[in-house]
Amino acid sequence: MIRRLFQYPWRSHAVIRSDVDDELRFHLDSRQQALMATGLSVDAARARAIREFGDIDEARRYMQHVDNDIETNRRRKDYVRDVMYDLKYALRSLRVSPTFTIVAVLTLAIGIGANTAVFSVVHGVLRQPLPFPNPERLVRVWSANRSGDSPKASVSAVDLDDWRAQRRQFEDIGGWEFASGASGLDLTGSGQPQRVSTAFVSPGFFTTLGVGALHGRLPYESEMVRGGDDRVVVLSFPYWQRNFGASTTVLNTTLILRGEPYRVVGVMPPNFRFPSPSVEIYVPFSTIPDQSIPRIRPVRIMGVVARLKPNVTLDQARAEMNVITGRLAAQYPENATWTHATVLPLHEAITGSVQNALLVLFAAVTGVLLMACVNVASLVLTRASAREREIGVRVALGATRGRILRQLVTESMVLALAGGVLGIGVAVVGTRVLLALSAGQLPLSEAVGVNPTVLLFALGASLFAGILFGAAPALRASSTNLQGALRAGGRTSTGASTRLRSALVIAQVAFAVVLAVGAGLTTRSFNALLHVDPGFTPDHLLAVNFTINTDRHGDTAWKQYYSDVITRVRAVPGVTSAGAAQYAPFKGMGERNALVPVGYVARPGEEPPAFPTQRISDAYFRTIGTRILSGREFLPTDRGNAPPVVVVNEAYAKAFFPGQNAVGKELTVGGSGRLTIVGVVGDIRQSDVAEAPGPLLYVSNLQNGRVKVTLVCRTVADPLTMTRSIRDAIWSVDRDQPITSIFTFNDIMQETLARPRLVTVLFAAFGVLGLTLGALGIYGVLAFLVTQRRREIGVRIALGANARRVYAMIMRHGVGMAIAGLVIGISAALALSRFVQSLLFGIPATDPYSYAGVVLLFLFVATLAGLLPARRAMRVDPVIAMQQE
Amino acid sequence: MRQPMDLLQGTLDVLILRTLVWGPMHGYAVSRWIRDRTEDTLQIEDAPLYKALHRLEKAEWVTAQWGLSENNRRARFYRLTPAGRKQLKAEEAAWRSYAKAVFQVLEPA
Numbered sequence: 001m002i003r004r005l006f007q008y009p010w011r012s013h014a015v016i017r018s019d020v021d022d023e024l025r026f027h028l029d030s031r032q033q034a035l036m037a038t039g040l041s042v043d044a045a046r047a048r049a050i051r052e053f054g055d056i057d058e059a060r061r062y063m064q065h066v067d068n069d070i071e072t073n074r075r076r077k078d079y080v081r082d083v084m085y086d087l088k089y090a091l092r093s094l095r096v097s098p099t100f101t102i103v104a105v106l107t108l109a110i111g112i113g114a115n116t117a118v119f120s121v122v123h124g125v126l127r128q129p130l131p132f133p134n135p136e137r138l139v140r141v142w143s144a145n146r147s148g149d150s151p152k153a154s155v156s157a158v159d160l161d162d163w164r165a166q167r168r169q170f171e172d173i174g175g176w177e178f179a180s181g182a183s184g185l186d187l188t189g190s191g192q193p194q195r196v197s198t199a200f201v202s203p204g205f206f207t208t209l210g211v212g213a214l215h216g217r218l219p220y221e222s223e224m225v226r227g228g229d230d231r232v233v234v235l236s237f238p239y240w241q242r243n244f245g246a247s248t249t250v251l252n253t254t255l256i257l258r259g260e261p262y263r264v265v266g267v268m269p270p271n272f273r274f275p276s277p278s279v280e281i282y283v284p285f286s287t288i289p290d291q292s293i294p295r296i297r298p299v300r301i302m303g304v305v306a307r308l309k310p311n312v313t314l315d316q317a318r319a320e321m322n323v324i325t326g327r328l329a330a331q332y333p334e335n336a337t338w339t340h341a342t343v344l345p346l347h348e349a350i351t352g353s354v355q356n357a358l359l360v361l362f363a364a365v366t367g368v369l370l371m372a373c374v375n376v377a378s379l380v381l382t383r384a385s386a387r388e389r390e391i392g393v394r395v396a397l398g399a400t401r402g403r404i405l406r407q408l409v410t411e412s413m414v415l416a417l418a419g420g421v422l423g424i425g426v427a428v429v430g431t432r433v434l435l436a437l438s439a440g441q442l443p444l445s446e447a448v449g450v451n452p453t454v455l456l457f458a459l460g461a462s463l464f465a466g467i468l469f470g471a472a473p474a475l476r477a478s479s480t481n482l483q484g485a486l487r488a489g490g491r492t493s494t495g496a497s498t499r500l501r502s503a504l505v506i507a508q509v510a511f512a513v514v515l516a517v518g519a520g521l522t523t524r525s526f527n528a529l530l531h532v533d534p535g536f537t538p539d540h541l542l543a544v545n546f547t548i549n550t551d552r553h554g555d556t557a558w559k560q561y562y563s564d565v566i567t568r569v570r571a572v573p574g575v576t577s578a579g580a581a582q583y584a585p586f587k588g589m590g591e592r593n594a595l596v597p598v599g600y601v602a603r604p605g606e607e608p609p610a611f612p613t614q615r616i617s618d619a620y621f622r623t624i625g626t627r628i629l630s631g632r633e634f635l636p637t638d639r640g641n642a643p644p645v646v647v648v649n650e651a652y653a654k655a656f657f658p659g660q661n662a663v664g665k666e667l668t669v670g671g672s673g674r675l676t677i678v679g680v681v682g683d684i685r686q687s688d689v690a691e692a693p694g695p696l697l698y699v700s701n702l703q704n705g706r707v708k709v710t711l712v713c714r715t716v717a718d719p720l721t722m723t724r725s726i727r728d729a730i731w732s733v734d735r736d737q738p739i740t741s742i743f744t745f746n747d748i749m750q751e752t753l754a755r756p757r758l759v760t761v762l763f764a765a766f767g768v769l770g771l772t773l774g775a776l777g778i779y780g781v782l783a784f785l786v787t788q789r790r791r792e793i794g795v796r797i798a799l800g801a802n803a804r805r806v807y808a809m810i811m812r813h814g815v816g817m818a819i820a821g822l823v824i825g826i827s828a829a830l831a832l833s834r835f836v837q838s839l840l841f842g843i844p845a846t847d848p849y850s851y852a853g854v855v856l857l858f859l860f861v862a863t864l865a866g867l868l869p870a871r872r873a874m875r876v877d878p879v880i881a882m883q884q885e
Numbered sequence: 886m887r888q889p890m891d892l893l894q895g896t897l898d899v900l901i902l903r904t905l906v907w908g909p910m911h912g913y914a915v916s917r918w919i920r921d922r923t924e925d926t927l928q929i930e931d932a933p934l935y936k937a938l939h940r941l942e943k944a945e946w947v948t949a950q951w952g953l954s955e956n957n958r959r960a961r962f963y964r965l966t967p968a969g970r971k972q973l974k975a976e977e978a979a980w981r982s983y984a985k986a987v988f989q990v991l992e993p994a
Contacts, residue, residue, distance in 0.1 A: 054933065
């Protein structure tokens with residue numbers, strides 16, 4: 001600052017021009033006079049001086065040019081020096097108040113770091129293009145029925161062939177059959193029998209996605225159809241690495257899958273994770289035998305992806321798909337109700353489920369950053385008030401308003417960037433924590449990482465924060481009334497400053513209230529989820545998943561094998577009960593069957609209702625702890641030649657036999673074949689713990705069997721300790737039986753609760769953070785108030801004011817701010833509530849308990865935050881307070 | 886045989902720096918000082934001299950400041966900077982060794 005006063009003023013172009021002219025004129029005049037002294041005439045002397053000089057015009061231009069350069073350089077240097085000076089000054093003044101600096105930098109680091117971490121997830125999942133060529137032209141296609149209640153149904157393999165044959169606006173269409181943890185083939189002939197997670201893909205699957213093989217080749221079209229040489233397999237990159245040591249010698253060798261030789265033709269690149277990262281091999285859909293999946297239109301099991309031709313719009317694609325499906329519906333009676341198709345961009349189809357949650361999260365974390373900014377702004381304001389005198393002195397010494405402003409902005413930027421650098425560290429850790437918390441629930445999570453875009457975002461967030469929390473204090477401080485500041489010893493404009501700070505704190509409390517309401521709602525929702533009765537007792541239940549090979553055990557004899565395995569497992573010491581179902585709860589619904597009471601007539605034009613049907617063994621319900629409401633569950637005698645029987649759940653009984661006993665009633669599929677209801681059982685939440693159970697049917701696996709088996713055992717001890725003996729019991733029947741997976745029922749409860757738990761943990765974290773920041777804000781403004789008004793308080797006390805009234809005055813201010821913040825925050829939360837409704841279970845987004853809890857909590861916290869400053873105010877010694885002036 | 890030599894590139898810079906060793910001078914004084922000592926040998930025009938002065942200022946070997954001349958007129962005075970002094974020493978040494986080499990060729994011992 002001082003140096004600046006003694007510096008030469010900057011020279012303009014005009015000044016430089018006239019300076020150069022002056023210099024040249026002085027030279028010529030001096031020379032002319034010297035020559036005249038030797039006796040030359042005026043004119044002759046002038047002429048000679050000019051001649052001796054040489055090219056004056058060229059010299060003048062050159063000198064001006066060089067001088068302009070010099071001036072530019074000087075200005076640049078001045079600028080750099082000023083910046084360096086500002087930086088040095090900023091660092092020094094921050095060092096002088098370490099508490100302020102640490103609190104401010106940490107607050108910013110948390111705000112920026114949390115924001116950056118969430119951004120890295122949002123960016124990776126929602127913004128990164130899919131790893132396919134021209135991904136914007138890829139769409140997912142589903143069958144949709146006329147009534148619109150099933151808009152995203154899987155597609156039948158027969159329909160898919162027709163779609164592909166009739167396409168015009170699509171470059172290609174492909175389909176796959178894959179259910180994570182369920183679709184697989186048994187690999188034998190090389191060591192332990194192994195279940196390989198398999199995607200069964202149609203011709204067109206690879207060509208639609210447009211990704212080639214990393215090694216080898218993709219199957220030819222002729223290798224993916226019936227009658228072709230379709231025993232070929234393509235390996236996923238991780239499977240190839242894990243099982244074949246990333247060696248290309250595996251190409252053209254054979255793997256024994258389901259007892260048949262398959263030729264390995266190719267390996268996919270590492271970023272090819274479609275339709276799921278858990279796919280290990282790709283095998284033509286044509287290899288699935290008809291007895292497993294009949295090739296008829298009602299069997300809808302395929303996912304479909306299609307690639308639009310260039311310049312074809314989504315609307316055109318939709319129109320074409322509706323024309324094709326409409327045509328098929330008219331042509332085939334079994335398709336009569338499947339008149340439409342749903343077409344969505346592939347990216348949206350993949351990320352749609354998490355998009356809302358991520359955006360809500362991003363909004364929340366932006367709120368935290370804003371709060372952090374408000375808090376730091378409040379801190380900076382306190383400092384600015386304390387520094388009014390210092391600034392006044394500098395203004396008196398000749399610093400301009402702009403100069404002071406720049407100094408303060410530099411200080412803010414230093415704080416913001418320090419917060420940003422630390423924040424990147426927070427973000428790296430935070431991103432990792434987020435990914436760990438959301439494992440298995442976040443599609444495309446492999447694209448998430450702290451990359452240059454994310455770093456750029458962190459920088460942007462820091463600068464944004466710096467401007468935000470630096471602007472208001474800087475503008476206020478730089479307009480400091482010099483005279484007043486010097487005279488009053490830095491006690492001016494207290495009222496205005498307190499008002500601004502109070503406004504900031506109110507804004508902050510409002511933000512915190514919104515976050516806390518979110519935390520309250522998600523916590524209550526999660527609590528509701530925890531107390532849902534899933535319809536079974538998950539403790540001490542172990543499940544073993546496997547598929548029976550009918551080639552090995554015979555088309556009918558496999559049921560005996562099935563019974564033998566269950567019997568053998570029941571005999572294991574420590575197993576109190578065992579049974580089996582097709583799918584464990586939350587792991588699959590079972591095929592839908594149009595099983596309705598005899599005599600039931602669907603309304604005209606309406607498709608007959610169909611219900612998920614599980615194939616189970618005897619003693620299944622007893623094993624998993626489901627109540628039998630009336631009748632009985634299956635017995636070992638409910639086998640092939642016995643009368644066909646069915647068990648229904650409560651929801652089914654209520655829907656079709658309200659007020660009656662369903663046991664003994666008969667069900668039928670389209671009038672042919674009758675099954676007698678032998679029991680009604682309590683509702684099991686089969687699809688998701690958060691989803692209310694609908695009608696479900698159970699048939700005996702010995703009567704109408706499926707080869708996918710989930711064996712469930714109730715154990716005395718910790719079920720995981722029983723894994724080995726139960727597996728050995730299975731292998732004692734067939735030592736080549738591959739096991740797909742083993743898990744406990746508590747595992748699947750945890751899995752299904754993972755997402756709501758994640759949401760709850762995140763909201764709770766934000767809520768606590770918000771509450772802490774809000775409390776700090778209230779405390780800060782009250783502490784400041786007490787310091788600023790020390791003298792006034794002293795006078796009041798000296799004049800005989802009751803200590804309690806002083807106490808109440810401070811408290812009133814704090815609680816007043818909290819109430820104002822609560823009013824704004826609650827209104828905002830109510831306005832935003834419809835956005836969180838989809839995240840909630842069992843409570844409305846306007847849940848009064850959550851809101852009331854937040855109000856009480858904030859009033860309590862505001863009181864707590866006011867306690868210390870209010871007590872300090874009460875103890876102000878009037879003598880000391882007045883002497884301080 | 887007494888043809889005035891063309892000024893070698895950079896020579897003028899050295900001469901100016903050397904001249905300013907005596908103290909701050911305005912352009913005219915520098916010009917006179919160099920002319921007085923080299924009139925017979927070197928033919929120096931004033932244009933390149935002024936250009937050199939400004940160039941040296943840009944190189945920060947000299948600084949310029951307005952002052953009053955002997956006859957009380959506003960004149961631009963040039964002053965050697967420490968960097969300029971260092972540069973002069975380096976150039977002088979280079980010149981001496983150059984001249985020595987040339988003489989060794991011209992006057993074989």
